[in-house]
Amino acid sequence: MSFVQPSLSSDGTKRTFSERQEFMTEDMPASMHFHVVAGGARLFKSLPDGRRQIIGFAHKGDVLPAYPCTRYHYSAEAMRTLQVVCVPAPYMSHLHETSPGACAASLNSARQLLVSLHSRLLMLGRQTARERLATFLLGQGTRMGSSELWPVDPAISRADMADFLGLTTETVSRLLSAFHRERLISRERRAIHILDPDRLRAIVAHSE
Amino acid sequence: MSFVQPSLSSDGTKRTFSERQEFMTEDMPASMHFHVVAGGARLFKSLPDGRRQIIGFAHKGDVLPAYPCTRYHYSAEAMRTLQVVCVPAPYMSHLHETSPGACAASLNSARQLLVSLHSRLLMLGRQTARERLATFLLGQGTRMGSSELWPVDPAISRADMADFLGLTTETVSRLLSAFHRERLISRERRAIHILDPDRLRAIVAHSE
DNA sequence: CGAAACCTTGACAGAGTTCAATAGGTGTGG
DNA sequence: CCACACCTATTGAACTCTGTCAAGGTTTCG
Numbered sequence: 132m133s134f135v136q137p138s139l140s141s142d143g144t145k146r147t148f149s150e151r152q153e154f155m156t157e158d159m160p161a162s163m164h165f166h167v168v169a170g171g172a173r174l175f176k177s178l179p180d181g182r183r184q185i186i187g188f189a190h191k192g193d194v195l196p197a198y199p200c201t202r203y204h205y206s207a208e209a210m211r212t213l214q215v216v217c218v219p220a221p222y223m224s225h226l227h228e229t230s231p232g233a234c235a236a237s238l239n240s241a242r243q244l245l246v247s248l249h250s251r252l253l254m255l256g257r258q259t260a261r262e263r264l265a266t267f268l269l270g271q272g273t274r275m276g277s278s279e280l281w282p283v284d285p286a287i288s289r290a291d292m293a294d295f296l297g298l299t300t301e302t303v304s305r306l307l308s309a310f311h312r313e314r315l316i317s318r319e320r321r322a323i324h325i326l327d328p329d330r331l332r333a334i335v336a337h338s339e
Numbered sequence: 340m341s342f343v344q345p346s347l348s349s350d351g352t353k354r355t356f357s358e359r360q361e362f363m364t365e366d367m368p369a370s371m372h373f374h375v376v377a378g379g380a381r382l383f384k385s386l387p388d389g390r391r392q393i394i395g396f397a398h399k400g401d402v403l404p405a406y407p408c409t410r411y412h413y414s415a416e417a418m419r420t421l422q423v424v425c426v427p428a429p430y431m432s433h434l435h436e437t438s439p440g441a442c443a444a445s446l447n448s449a450r451q452l453l454v455s456l457h458s459r460l461l462m463l464g465r466q467t468a469r470e471r472l473a474t475f476l477l478g479q480g481t482r483m484g485s486s487e488l489w490p491v492d493p494a495i496s497r498a499d500m501a502d503f504l505g506l507t508t509e510t511v512s513r514l515l516s517a518f519h520r521e522r523l524i525s526r527e528r529r530a531i532h533i534l535d536p537d538r539l540r541a542i543v544a545h546s547e
Numbered sequence: 548c549g550a551a552a553c554c555t556t557g558a559c560a561g562a563g564t565t566c567a568a569t570a571g572g573t574g575t576g577g
Numbered sequence: 578c579c580a581c582a583c584c585t586a587t588t589g590a591a592c593t594c595t596g597t598c599a600a601g602g603t604t605t606c607g
Contacts, residue, residue, distance in 0.1 A: 176457060176458070176460070176461045177461075178461070178465060178466075179544065182465040182466075183465070184460050184461040184464040184465045186457050186460060196450070198450045198451070198453065198454050199447055199450055199451070200454065204454050204457060204458075205457055227439070227442075227443050227446065228439050228440075228443060229439065230439070231435065231436050231437065231438070231439050231442055232436075234435070234439055234442040234443055234446055235435050235436060235442055237446055238435065238442055238445055238446045238449060239407055241446060241449040241450055241453060242404070242406045242407055242449055243406075243407070244453060245406065245449060245452060245453060245456065246406050246408065246412050248453065248456040248457075248460070249384060249394050249412060249413055249456075250384070250412075251460060252384070252392055252394060252456065252459060252460070252463060253384045253385075253386070253392040255460060255463035255464045255505065256392040256463045256502075256504070256505030257386060257390040257391070257392045257505060258386075258390075259562080259563095260562075260563065288585070288586090289585075289586060289587095290585085294464075296464070297463065297464030297465060298563075298564090299563075299564060299565080300585085300586075300587095301563085301564075301565080301586095301587080301588085302562090302563060302564075303586095304586060304587055304588080305563095305587080305588080307586095307587095308587070308588085320572085321572085321585090321586090336387065467594080467595095468594075468595065496552095496553070496554090497553075497554060497555095498553085506595075506596090507595075507596055507597080508553090508554075508555095509554095509555080509556085509595085509596075509597080509598095510594090510595060510596075511554095512554060512555050512556080513555080513556075513595095515554095515555095516555070516556080528604075529553090529554090529604080529605095
């Protein structure tokens, strides 16, 4: 999730959470915005029976805003040691009301999020498991716009991928094995490297 | 989609589109925001092979913003005779930069959209066909927050529901028949009325 | 009234899930 | 440093929900 916003780190209180700690839950009053300074977090919604959908991942620089609701509407959990700066919601609102620049920046990042969520609706609603996984791998690999291909963050487990893609861990595992067999990716340890981005892109677009 | 914003109707050019007219496509330069004055539209993304995912529906008062991209990233089609006011993107930007109120209003509606999209990710990724349809019917029935139950807009076809819910028309049809048999809804002509919202809610939440 | 579009229903197929067993990796304590 | 336990990942086999294909039925509208 890229909800990047400039320099909030100077205000607010800094807090640190340990791996797996759920620092934001759906039933918690939404009083703070969290600005991620270091580490990573998974953001998710869950159903009462435990089914989980990962909304996105937050990395350094992202802001998890308290939306204009009384409670948060999703949960967030540290994927590894996580440092955030907590900004009180009223402070943010004040900033938005007085500084058009700050507000425009927030609006801009909210809209970029909307664009990516629209694509994910299409993915979850209409793409096959194979297409979804290929999309995910490419998204991870080309994250932050650099042309270089990054490996998938090893902190992202099969369960995370499954919950992100609306699949089961078994399906993800089987598809990764298939991709490996087809020499599209390599797997060493838990790290996944993209070997053939072009053919992955073909899988995504081969929805002709 | 509730992207409500106050009084833009006074500026910009008014335009009218006829039923089924696609007035905004994914490959069109994003130069205008459309403010819906009357009628309704379906907003969707599609894959090259024709698979379609409906992002949402736009009604009177909603604004379809040109996101900060060079092209629109979804298409929009009139569901019936549609009147919109076109606001040039640069004009909107200018407004946002100078009036904190206008920007805050846009931010607020963008964030409300984000909240609803997060729920739809959970729906498309993790809910069964039955749960999705129940959610959809309740969403239609209780739209605009009034406690009264509205019938589903007859302009929404089975294909629309299917493309909104990530299903096929056949599945939607079968489930509607099942709901009818269970006396959860009534069907007269093309109109669908909710008879038993409580049991529909139970279907949605019975994900225990 | 008749044609076209839309909707419903059935029979069958298949992608992905579920259940279950095995393998691999990681960390801890002796 | 090995052994054990635990957690995660992989693989297989059976099943099931939803999709696909096909045939009628219904509504709408010229």
